[in-house]
Amino acid sequence: MSRSDGGRLSTAVRRVLAPFVDRTVAERVLISVAAILLSVVVGFAIILVSGRVAECATAAWTMPVTGIGFCYDPIEVYVVLFNGALGYPLAVGDPGLVNPEWTPFNLSMGLTLSETTLLIFTGLSVAVAFRAGLFNIGTQGQLVVGGLATALTVLAAAPLLPAGPIAGVILIVAGTLAGAVGGGLWGALPGALKAYAGANVVITTIMLNFVAANVAYVLVLEVFRAEGSSVVATEYVPDHAQFVPWLFPGSSDFALLALAVGIGFILAFYYVVEHTAFGYDLRTGGVQAAAAEYAGVNAKATTVRAMTLSGAIGGVGGAVWVLMSEGRWVDSVPGLGFDGITVSILAGNSPLGVLPAAFLFGLLKGGALEIGFRTSVPTELVGVLRGLIILFVAMPEFFRMAGRYAGLGSRGPGGGNPTASGGSEGADGDGTDTAGTTTRGGESDA
């Protein structure tokens, strides 16, 4: 963005455009995409190697030129993974590229979007804490506690109201609020321990995950267990208190309304983090705690608030899991909170980035089911891909080195070291928007 361009644009427009034209953001997006591609390539190699050692009657794929046979077809795996997660919009092998019978409202798409919706909440929860410089590994525990609070609240309140759409709205709102309160309190705990006792958040949140899982399990097992249930679970909440799977098949456990709420959360928290006084406290506390304190930010209170907020979002994720996916609290809680960490990391801890990152991991989840149905490749492959993506996202320096090696030069996204590019960015820009400059510094630090 040249100086004359910046002068003509009004501040409001510039603020909206800044995240999209800012080079550090562009670089981050590029690194995320490169990490995904690289993990696909490494995954390709893993499929080939394991296809060589596995035993099968006929080779699924023969390598061109060499004629070596492999039990797994890596191209088919990826086609099934990404095409299948969307319900096969592309007609592979048939004449014509597009499958004429495909509609967006199919079962696979519903499963993918259901996972996406849940990951939006957990990813956002981790991202908000991350921006405050706090590594909240405890979203899983906050989701477990929030989900249990939701289920118990709705089960307790349901008999008081006559069944119907109005009661449903009241129950869903009350249940979601209960989830937010439960998760928020569970998140406030490590926040307070950090602020007032100096206890490491990474350690306390890992511990609190185990505590939450165990205590919730015992509570449901001993007190709230549904009669005659073979698993440790509460009663089902009434149908009218669950999200309605509008347009999508009911078995997909997906409700568009929940996705809309999730996207609303993303926009709201983007605004809160980037454009409010509280968001400013949050970010400066994350970048330079001592400087923030000097500037009048109450660092301790901000730490507790950030963790409470993060926990509350995780708790809402638990509420959506109960009211949309399961219809009850059941002991086998999926690792959505841990996946939220990977979503947030891939998103570069930006609330806006959570949406595409959550969709990608939703795709992997939906695609894993299809791989299980259609190929002989173990579905655990998707777990390996997830780990590889995170590993590669964690090493931006590798891509910068590769960029330099490939001769992209210093102007390209692969050039220069992060601090130098961050500094020159500040000098190139107008230098008036101090909050924006802080953000950029913070992002390159994180």
Place this chain on the structure above:
Amino acid sequence: MRNPLADVPIPVLDDLIESDHLRSIVVGTVGTLGLLAVLGSSFPDSVAGDIAGIVFSTSTAASTARLAAPIVLAGLGGIFAEKSGVINIGLEGLLIISAFVSVYVASVVGIGNAILGVPAIWVGFLAGIVASTALAGVFGVVCIEFKADQIIAGLAVWLIALGLAPFMSTVFYGGVNTPNLGARVGWRYFAVMVVVATIVSWWALNRTAFGKHLRAAGENPRALDTVGVSVSRVRHTGVLLSGVLSGVGGSALALSIGQFVGSGETMVQGKGFIAIVAYLFGNYNPVGTLGAGILFAGLDATQIRLQQLGYAVPDTLVQTIPYVVVILVLALVGRTRLPAAAGDHYETEE
């Protein structure tokens, strides 16, 4: 706040343990066990008698040793990595990968066969160590050469192992659990390894030049660089050592049963995270880590035996105790202090 337990003199251990909260833990544990022994022998038919019978029985000792080995060994490894300035949160992943590879290689060689005179199960044991060390080496390169965020890269190591071990198990055996080898390694071997590893680690950290370099790399890398020792080489060594020790722990875990279980969080079940807790609890002291590991494993082993005797203890609540204890210790008794430069990258100045 002065902890009264910290003032009790411990003649033999005084040189080994400087930290107050560690002393109070040692005194508290010994005191509790002593009280239990007295109560148990005075009232043999009561609950105390039963608990004492369990705590001081050989089978509980065996299962404690079996459960403690991966925790203590990975914890010792974590000390080496973190003291050198690299926080290795991926210990869990190292345990998983070594547990699987040890069983896999032992089954490929075939129980009853031997390579160069080494029986198959011990070949598997060594292979587990090699696998864990290789993964730790990758982690080290990513963190030190490519300046990755250590926490994120550590999580990635865990996630990769969590996916890869059940994946390979399905490829080779058609299921996430491997078949049982039909052979196992007795717990006494691992108990000896744990004790030897603890003593050697303490000696290496506190009495050798390497230990000094390791601590300097974590506390003040510039000073180390100034005297001409390569910071990255010391850090690589620290990370590789965490791989070796975790590999011993993971192989021990799997080979003490003779099987790899890959469902859910795999058979490792968070022991790598408990290991982090154990060395923080022991304030980076190998002896303290050993004590914490035995304490956590002992609680678990006692709880399993109590269940078998028919006491309706909610086992999940007993399993929660170590986690709650850690939170309380972090908050109240002693704050563990990370090495000053842990988590930071270091650029050599030319």
